[in-house]
Amino acid sequence: MAQTADDAKYLWQKKLDNGHIRIGFNDVAHQEIGEISFAKFPDNLTEVKLGDVILSIEGAKAVSEVHTPVAGKVAKVNVALKDHPEYLESSDEDKNWVVELF
Template sequence: MSVIKPGLRYTEEHEWAEPADSRIVRIGITDFAQSQLGDIVFVEFPEVGDAVQTDQPMGTIESVKTVSDLFSPVNGTVIKVNEALLNSPEAVNEDPYGAGWMIEVELEGDAAEALTRLLTAEQYESFTASEG
């Protein structure tokens, strides 16, 4: 059974988003996604200063099974990337909600407001139950 962290918001593409402060959101992929992908061997994400748009590709994640797009859950500008994943992409498998985070995005508006359109933990749990 996949771990779904309460308090985070989720996309149907299996990304999670967490407000880091009033205008900054931290983004990664869910435990469900990493378990479906298998062993992660490479992660590519945008660079600091790049703009990301809601529901648009923002990078890729490669496992021994496949390559998948990563989609941004919000609009904003990348202000931080988890460079540790470039040398240790397996951190996504080991700790998708902690050491496996991918990017931080600064929003033009309020983070809490921007995340309201995403799935709650309960909604995401129902969604993955129908997919699993």
């Protein structure tokens, strides 16, 4: 069974100029989860309620489901994570973001 991430501890949120909220991994997540080898978005990720799963990951130290800290409609997902899950280990917010909500 997958461990559940303490989302407030592992995620950052940023309000963008277009009013969307971007959610991504922070440095605590990088350190505690370790090298990330797999990332998968749920099917039909179009709208989320507080606490819904937005990403499943497999890291060197844990397998986790990542839950959204806010509700909203999904504007974008970082599809690059499917082929490059290591982007979640980056400190670059242009790479380590997961979803953008409105």
